[in-house]
Amino acid sequence: MAMIQVNGLKKSFDGLQVLKGVNFSVDAGDVIAIIGPSGSGKSTLLRSLIGLETIDGGSITVDGASFVADGVYTDARSMRAITLKMGMVFQNFNLFPHYTVRKNCVKPLMMVKNVPEAEANALCDKLLAKVGLSDKAEQYPSHLSGGQQQRVAIARALMLNPEIMLFDEPTSALDPQLTGEVLSVIKQMAQEHMTMVVVTHEISFARDVASRIIFMDGGTVAQEGTPKQLLEESPSPRLAEFLGQVVR
């Protein structure tokens, strides 16, 4: 069954149409890599899925529940419930700078789901171990490297036990060495069959980890398929041109 179903998604900014009727679906356990040139609408598409952008037309269904039907959003309460099925990781981490790593993780869970502090702390310890940052729990984000901050952001998102994880260019603000440590965490999650949608410029990561690649160009899905189909067997001329520019 489709975890996310998107039909005819349209979005404009100040009269400029960024998404021109996008269709795609994500099945449980899928790891979707969305690639494409800047301005192709990748990030806008991802942000629309979790309600950070208000779309102008089309439908989004998440885990069987209608988020937007023909451009009409469901009520606020349902929207929040659907949003909570998804976790999101941003390009710029967006950790809360006034909270320690531990508080970044436990506070949202305690506020949103009224989970007792001891229980939240136990889960936090488990997830920080998973992302390899057990020793950083009492540090403030400003004392961490970008790669460490992004791994905390992943742990924070996982605290709420989402069914789907969305990554918006998670390594674009990192240098190559730190990129690796973040990608290996995402890889590990893929092996655990977490459903994920990753907007990325890391073509080799898409090749190794994604179950499907979506190539966005000019506000539409220009081509989609398995990494093998897209990257080796039959890239469209436009995709081949794009790959030539990004793969060094």
Added chain:
Amino acid sequence: MDLNYVMATFARVGAGIGTTLKLFFITIVLSLPLGFLITLLERCRVAPLRVIAKTFVYLMRSTPLVLQLLFIYFGLPLLPGIGKYLELQRFTATIVGFVLNYAAYFAEIFRGGLLAVNQGQHEAAQVLGLTPAQTILHIVLPQMMRVAMPSIANETITLVKDTSLMFILAVPEVLQFAKSAVSSTGKTFPFVVAGVIYLVMNLIVTWALRRIEKKFEY
């Protein structure tokens, strides 16, 4: 000048400290939350509320506080119809004027503080499922306060000195007592005493503010 005279002058002028402190604390306690409310109104979706909030801040910051005090005490009762309900006692009128005036300044300080909180913080809070109220209280407010604290401290020190403007409505406070002591004795020493009292009060306020500022650091 003997010690007895100095002590007596301090006692005489110092009799006003109670009123001065009362105005100071009431103004701080009421104008900070009111200021934050005005900041939120300036950013709210309802256009008329935005206009009201912005006009209020403009009026309060663009006219002298002394004039505002005179208007509240002498002017409001003259308003047709509702005037008779707006006759305030001197000290009450002073409090109203100070709270409204300082709220406008604090609103402007908070506005700057809010601009310093990254939009990504709102987005992170939203996708984590925090309600708008939780986002403001737990995420935005602490970050805003860190940015706003130095300016708030500055206003607070100004407030200690501004309490002397109560003088215009003849409310008995430090400066009022000093002036009457000068008039009755013909010596200017009571003014020096008043100065020393303000200096000491601000020494304590500055120390306290520095401690509070530390609490908002991260």
